[in-house]
Amino acid sequence: MKPAPSPQKDAYSLVLEAIDLGLYKPGDRLVESELAERFGVSRTPIREALQRLETQSLLTRDGRSLIVASLDHNQLAELYVVRSELEGLAARLAAQHATEEEVRVLRDMLDSDRLLAKDPAALARTNRRFHKMVHLASHNRYLVQQLDLVYRSMALMATTSLSSEGRAEIALAEHDEIVQAIEKRDSDRAYAALKSHISKAYVTRLKSDAEAAE
Structure with missing residues (x-):
């Protein structure tokens, strides 16, 4: 239809x-x-x-x-480098500038997402909303614009790393670490937590791509 x-x-x-x-x-x-x-x-x-x-x-x-279009190995690596740095910065700024209401929304999103741990497709959609909320909570319009460009290129990924076995639960725990850091206004911890989250997602994707190529 x-x-x-x-x-x-x-x-x-x-x-x-x-x-x-x-x-x-x-x-x-x-x-x-x-x-x-x-x-x-x-x-x-x-x-x-x-x-x-x-x-x-x-x-x-x-x-x-x-x-x-599709992303080759080198393009994927370049994209994750930029994504990691920009998202880490967004988390750092969110810890400094997020309103109490924005922090509450992040916590509510995380609580709701835990119900979707067995549904990778649905979790992938809510995962984008969670990250977008972190971007907006940075209160830096130029950073948000650049991250929008990064996520536009991420649409070229045919699969989500959240579909890998066990990744959904781990990703949600990583989101919890990010939210805790923002709640406590610990900008260094928020930066490190989000960069680590992106790095682990990238490793998961590389492993998945390698297995698919066998």
């Missing part, structure tokens, strides 16, 4: 969200007419959205077709 069009989102946001949610995975071909029908919009904004996504290297050419 074709999803109802959303008046709040433009064609670019709709296509990007579809990639982020895994409706279109790396290597999948994107066709203007199919996308226009799926999202209930005309082909012109879809064409403009695809051109924009190609410019941002989220789509690539395969002959005359546009396909969802």
Whole structure:
């Protein structure tokens, strides 16, 4: 069934969200007419959205077709280096500047996410919301903008590290460490906890990719 069009989102946001949610995975071909029908919009904004996504290297050419790009080993390493530093900084600033309400929301998110430990797909979605809340709690608009770019590239990952056996429970414990540090306004601890969290997620992904290549 074709999803109802959303008046709040433009064609670019709709296509990007579809990639982020895994409706279109790396290597999948994107066709203007199919996308226009799926999202209930005309082909012109879809064409403009695809051109924009190609410019941002989220789509690539395969002959005359546009396909969802993929990240090679080196690109993945580069992305995680940047993500680790920027997210660590966001946690440090959140410990310094988050409002009491923002800290409470982070704690509530974590409590809710524990109920999803057996559902990696659902947990992946709430995981993004948790990290976004940390970004916003930094109260630094320029940092949030850069992290948005990083997460846009992360949409090119076909799988989530949370699907690896045991990773969900460990990730939630790491989130708890991050929230505790922010609650206690310990900026150094928050920075270290989030950097460690990203590093462990990267190790999990590398192991998963290696096993898939066997």
